[in-house]
Amino acid sequence: MTDTLLGRPVQGLVTRDTPVGHTLVGVKKKAAIQLMGSRLWGRFNPNHWDPVYAAQTGLAAPIQTGEMSSAYIAEMCVNHFGANFLRGARVVCKYVGSTLANEVITTHGVVREKTPKGNGYRFTVDVWAENEAGDKKTVGWVEVDVGV
Amino acid sequence: MTENKTLPATDALMPMTEIQVRQVRDFVDSLAEESQTYWDMVAIGDELSRELHITPELVILYADAVEDYNPWYEGWKMNTWKIPGESPFGPAVVPPLLVSHFVLSVQFDHTKPFAVGSIHTFHDSEILEPIPVGATVRITTRAIDKFIKRERRYVRHEVHVTDVTSGRLYFREVRDILSL
Numbered sequence: 001m002t003d004t005l006l007g008r009p010v011q012g013l014v015t016r017d018t019p020v021g022h023t024l025v026g027v028k029k030k031a032a033i034q035l036m037g038s039r040l041w042g043r044f045n046p047n048h049w050d051p052v053y054a055a056q057t058g059l060a061a062p063i064q065t066g067e068m069s070s071a072y073i074a075e076m077c078v079n080h081f082g083a084n085f086l087r088g089a090r091v092v093c094k095y096v097g098s099t100l101a102n103e104v105i106t107t108h109g110v111v112r113e114k115t116p117k118g119n120g121y122r123f124t125v126d127v128w129a130e131n132e133a134g135d136k137k138t139v140g141w142v143e144v145d146v147g148v
Numbered sequence: 149m150t151e152n153k154t155l156p157a158t159d160a161l162m163p164m165t166e167i168q169v170r171q172v173r174d175f176v177d178s179l180a181e182e183s184q185t186y187w188d189m190v191a192i193g194d195e196l197s198r199e200l201h202i203t204p205e206l207v208i209l210y211a212d213a214v215e216d217y218n219p220w221y222e223g224w225k226m227n228t229w230k231i232p233g234e235s236p237f238g239p240a241v242v243p244p245l246l247v248s249h250f251v252l253s254v255q256f257d258h259t260k261p262f263a264v265g266s267i268h269t270f271h272d273s274e275i276l277e278p279i280p281v282g283a284t285v286r287i288t289t290r291a292i293d294k295f296i297k298r299e300r301r302y303v304r305h306e307v308h309v310t311d312v313t314s315g316r317l318y319f320r321e322v323r324d325i326l327s328l
Binding site for chain 2: 005007008010029034039041045050051053055056057061062065066067072075082083088091093094095
């Protein structure tokens with residue numbers, strides 16, 4: 001894929017020929033307390049940034065909002081599917097574990113299925129986000145049209 | 149700094165002076181309000197709706213906090229400030245799940261105290277069309293189910309995000325909130 005815009009491949013890295021079983025390279029982020037407690041994300045709820053309040057509610061540490069890990073998964077998907085992920089795509093995420101402050105989270109994806117559609121395929125990709133110990137925090141799948 | 153033998157310090161995770169610690173404690177105390185649980189706050193069929201102007205600055209705030217530096221989302225740039233930006237769809241577009249983040253502000257009635265103990269657990273989102281940076285959208289949420297699973301209480305909403313000018317449907321979602 002050679003067509004790029006501002007340094008990013010317009011159609012991403014996945015093509016019609018990408019096989020089932022293909023592994024997506026994810027993105028890696030640290031659950032930084034300063035970001036977790038920013039006004040736009042978790043400031044309204046101290047469980048997302050205040051260790052005292054979090055402990056009082058039984059948490060081992062402040063927890064990141066699940067939507068932050070969904071955003072990480074979306075970033076991985078835009079890297080791999082480019083503009084295709086911004087039209088006619090589907091993202092299903094279940095938050096199965098809390099992301100604690102200072103954990104390092106990596107997103108993953110594996111192509112599970114390709115369903116013929118138009119001139120291309122609708123890809124189904126299993127996605128998840130996990131910490132460095134391999135504990136899954138978010139699991140789900142995405143569907144994206146490629147070459148349709 | 150330790151406020152209580154059994155609790156972590158306010159500055160356990162980020163450095164602060166005593167003035168900052170006091171400001172944090174005052175702020176946290178100010179959030180304490182009597183509120184209903186989300187389960188009690190919502191009835192099936194409840195519909196809430198608000199408009200959101202997705203300014204270039206709002207997009208930058210969102211993207212910076214998740215460290216997503218894709219230039220396709222940039223309708224604002226330091227030194228230049230507002231710019232049309234560039235994306236595969238023309239001008240800059242909104243990150244794919246930005247509007248999903250703002251659904252929370254609609255499905256929780258913002259005129260009432262926040263329902264403490266609520267946790268977002270699931271979303272099934274359809275990104276139907278790219279949203280141009282600068283668009284004003286209407287986010288509409290409707291409570292479609294309340295259910296108990298493994299002794300936990302959940303409230304399910306369906307969500308529609310449309311352009312206020314053209315009526316174009318940009319985004320659709322089903323999402324669950326776990327309630328106390």
